[in-house]
Structure formats: structure tokens, C-alpha cells
Amino acid sequence: MAKIKPRVKVPKKAKAGEAVTIKTLISHPMESGQRKDRKTGELIPRKIINKFVAKYNGTDVFWMDMEPAIAANPYVEFSVKLSESGTIRFEWTDDDGSVYDIEKKITVA
């Protein structure tokens, strides 16, 4: 299976109190559990990312519960407003319990 790789678009600098748009993408098949194997006819077991969280300096700022109806390579876009510089951390939780993460620093002036 392809390597699961998160990609995020976060500005390096932001103005205090102003909206900052965050775009996130992670490569993941999001196997819905509805598809059948073409050869054997058996259902392919469900394996999706079921939770996505964004934390800023350790505080949850946005999160999302995901069902199998989220498209493969889940894309999420949202916005935050920040008052201090810090680190934004993104975590994706897989059905098998794996957590994929990435961090970015933002300087707030």
C-alpha cells in the first residue's frame, strides 16, 4: 500500500486575531467497507481515518469525525484565529489505531 503521507498548507506568519486558512490533505485509501474484491467477491474490510484533530500549542482548535463517505485522500479546510506564536499540530487517527501527524510553526505578530 502506498505510504500514508500528510500534507498541510499553513502560513508561516499571521496577524493576531485575523483569520488564517488551513488546508490539509493526507494520502489514504479510505476503504469504505462497501467495496467487493473483484476476484473473490468478498467485501474488502473497512479501513478509514475516523478522526482528524488540529491542536495549537496543545489545545484542540478544530476536529472532525469521519465516516466512510469521506473521499479517499481526505481533504479538510478550515480557519483559525491566533493570538500568539506557536506550533500547530495535526493528527489523523486510523481505524487500526495508528496516528499520523505533522507539525508547523506559525509566527504571530
Added chain:
Amino acid sequence: MQMTRRDLFALAAGLAAVGLIRMPAHASEEATMAAVKEYAGGMPETGGVEIGAPEIAENGNTVPIEVSADGATEIMILAAGNPNPGVGTFHFTEMSAESRASTRIRLAGTQDIVAVAKMADGSTKMARREVKVTIGGCGG
């Protein structure tokens, strides 16, 4: 009516013959509304939620959608014509610049998307919007 295995095969064969068999089972409108009521704790009032989605999606495997509702702490998205109505729920906090988020979803076919917002004051609001799908998602 008791459904035997034989009946099921006969039915499946019949449906396949007329080219109707595509998805295992679609969530009904009732299942969707039941999910809405369970989530909202009653029937939400209509309006106050915006759903941004293409009128016609060529590929149901990845349909971009955006939801927003001023003052919402959570927005749940449902797809009334998918095998399961649930799609996902966005959670907003005090650090959210606005209660707006986008993602990409799977749609099994032409159907209504329903968005239910929970407001900071405890009230709930909902909206629905039809999306026409040319090619269904869910690997049908």
C-alpha cells in the same frame, strides 16, 4: 415476510438482469431523518446553515463541499442516498475564525446532502441541498 437465501439470490439475479443492482442498500430518507433527530435531539429548524456544493458532480468519488453556520459549534453532514447516511462532523472552538469548513465526500448517486448545525446557544439548524451525480462513488 421471511427471506430465504434462495429468494435473495433470485431477487439479486432479477435486479442484475435489469441492470438495477449497483449499491448494496441505500440509506432511506427515514434513516437520514432519524440520524438528524438523534443528533439534534429533535427536529432542527430549517435555515441558518449554508451548504456549498456543485449542482452537478461528474465523479461521485470526490465531491467538494463546504458548510458554514454562523455561531455553530458543530456541523454534521449527512448524505441521504448513500449506503449509510453519516459523512462527518466538524467541531469548532473559540479559536475558529468562523464556523466554516470544507472537505471532499463520496456520493453513491444523485441525492440530497443534509447539514445540521449545533449552535452555541443549544439550538439546532439544518439545510439540505441536492447534488446530481453522473458517476456514483462507493466503488459501485
